[in-house]
Amino acid sequence: MSTVRSASAVAPSNIALVKYWGKRDLELNLPATGSISVTLDTLLTHTTIAFDTALDTDEVTLNGEPAGTAGARVARFLDLVRDLYGVREHARVETRNDFPTGAGLASSASGFAALAVACDAALELGLSTEQLSVLARRGSGSAARSLIGGFAEMHAGSADDGTDAYAVPLAPAEALPLRVLVAVTTREAKAVGSTEGMRLTEATSPFYGAWVDATREDLDALRAALRDGDLATVGQVAEGNCLRMHATMLGAEPGLLYWNAATVDVMHAVRALRAERIGAWFTIDAGPQVKVLCDAEDEPDVRARLDALAGVTAVLAASPGPGARVVEASA
Numbered sequence: 001m002s003t004v005r006s007a008s009a010v011a012p013s014n015i016a017l018v019k020y021w022g023k024r025d026l027e028l029n030l031p032a033t034g035s036i037s038v039t040l041d042t043l044l045t046h047t048t049i050a051f052d053t054a055l056d057t058d059e060v061t062l063n064g065e066p067a068g069t070a071g072a073r074v075a076r077f078l079d080l081v082r083d084l085y086g087v088r089e090h091a092r093v094e095t096r097n098d099f100p101t102g103a104g105l106a107s108s109a110s111g112f113a114a115l116a117v118a119c120d121a122a123l124e125l126g127l128s129t130e131q132l133s134v135l136a137r138r139g140s141g142s143a144a145r146s147l148i149g150g151f152a153e154m155h156a157g158s159a160d161d162g163t164d165a166y167a168v169p170l171a172p173a174e175a176l177p178l179r180v181l182v183a184v185t186t187r188e189a190k191a192v193g194s195t196e197g198m199r200l201t202e203a204t205s206p207f208y209g210a211w212v213d214a215t216r217e218d219l220d221a222l223r224a225a226l227r228d229g230d231l232a233t234v235g236q237v238a239e240g241n242c243l244r245m246h247a248t249m250l251g252a253e254p255g256l257l258y259w260n261a262a263t264v265d266v267m268h269a270v271r272a273l274r275a276e277r278i279g280a281w282f283t284i285d286a287g288p289q290v291k292v293l294c295d296a297e298d299e300p301d302v303r304a305r306l307d308a309l310a311g312v313t314a315v316l317a318a319s320p321g322p323g324a325r326v327v328e329a330s331a
């Protein structure tokens with residue numbers, strides 16, 4: 001007779017308004033700087049895990065298919081969980097994203113946050129939110145932030161063992177009347193993953209040191225703007241930080257160019273909206289999609305402008321929302 005311990009969890013994606021791009025420790029996946037993000041209510045990963053004494057290997061399906069490279073990354077994470085918590089069983093993991101996977105929509109953020117929460121519930125580990133954030137970080141740095149609802153700040157920490165590198169709540173979801181419109185420009189997976197992209201940038205971009213210094217200033221400015229409920233300043237800091245990150249990536253050798261032509265069209269459209277006094281700001285991660293920040297009141301105008309662009313294949317809408325949570329657990 002086999003024994004099964006299972007649980008299901010859901011975790012939202014998040015987008016960084018002040019971004020994480022660089023590590024102070026590769027092994028423990030420690031970020032070089034802090035970051036600030038907003039957790040999105042509609043971009044979700046659903047994960048069910050079953051630790052089963054009858055299994056002799058981990059079995060991972062992603063969106064209904066056997067997971068190739070992503071499955072190996074999940075198995076490495078499960079090795080870590082087994083090692084840390086004295087667990088012997090292998091697991092069956094079924095995970096599903098309700099948005100494009102691996103294309104700069106932070107699927108590793110929601111994916112590893114959901115996995116950490118599901119492991120904690122299935123194994124009854126009783127981890128605190130901070131401990132869950134530390135665990136999720138080992139899977140993917142941005143996942144540490146998806147534990148937290150609303151606006152989250154990830155601390156870079158200074159401890160060698162990474163116990164102080166976790167995300168904390170910065171402001172509740174209601175702090176700003178924010179809508180995030182995601183202009184999808186392709187559903188293809190990106191060519192260079194974030195982990196490799198960061199390594200290349202740190203090793204070769206002459207702008208990397210300046211990026212780290214500028215990020216510290218952006219964190220201070222964004223914290224103050226959130227405290228004041230000042231959406232225009234939040235948008236301005238986020239857009240500037242995004243451009244500085246991409247400038248740093250472009251300075252790598254070979255330069256990392258995550259944009260396509262439609263990405264650039266959206267950036268110009270957002271700036272044209274601002275010239276017409278409609279508050280809209282863009283941010284772009286390690287992929288070609290553009291996330292447009294705007295006041296909920298301006299959503300129809302902003303959406304109409306994005307819909308009119310030939311290269312935009314879909315517009316997904318989200319608001320600040322709750323963090324990762326268990327949806328079902330059975331011992």
Ligand code: 2P0
Nearest residue numbers: 016019020140141142194195285286
């Ligand atoms: C962020 N990104 O702060 C930044 C901005 C992409 C651009 O965090 O190596 O997938 O797994 O820790 O978390 C994407 O990096 O990287 C990311 P790993 P991750 O959202």
